[in-house]
Amino acid sequence: MVSATFCAATSFGGIMDSLTQIVLGAAVGEAVLGAKEGRKAALWGAILGTVPDLDVLVGFFVSPVTQLAVHRSASHSLVMAVWAAPIVGLLLKKLYRKGKAKRINWMWMTFLVFATHISIDLCTV
Numbered sequence: 001m002v003s004a005t006f007c008a009a010t011s012f013g014g015i016m017d018s019l020t021q022i023v024l025g026a027a028v029g030e031a032v033l034g035a036k037e038g039r040k041a042a043l044w045g046a047i048l049g050t051v052p053d054l055d056v057l058v059g060f061f062v063s064p065v066t067q068l069a070v071h072r073s074a075s076h077s078l079v080m081a082v083w084a085a086p087i088v089g090l091l092l093k094k095l096y097r098k099g100k101a102k103r104i105n106w107m108w109m110t111f112l113v114f115a116t117h118i119s120i121d122l123c124t125v
């Protein structure tokens with residue numbers, strides 16, 4: 001009974017964590033690039049807001065202990081945010097060549113979405 005309640009609570013918490021990250025990413029995307037790119041900025045903010053948590057997919061291929069060690073490690077580091085933001089920003093600028101936003105704008109949006117994701121996860125260990 002207790003473990004079932006605990007699992008239900010943690011599952012709900014996982015969904016709420018993901019929903020929070022999606023909404024926060026969309027808000028950051030809108031705040032940073034909404035004036036230049038409109039809804040695309042919010043959409044990509046929402047998508048990028050969930051990317052760091054995709055490390056849970058590793059759990060399908062490794063032991064639970066390894067999964068615990070991997071989740072919220074490299075994908076939730078500022079090093080990853082600094083490294084990935086230019087690459088993702090470049091790809092998004094190539095995708096929206098005719099958009100008003102410059103490559104640096106897409107890079108900053110990406111970095112800020114990742115940085116806010118990491119900051120929020122610091123509160124929900």
Ligand SMILES: [Zn+2]
Pocket residue numbers: 052053072076117121
């Ligand atoms: Zn996370």
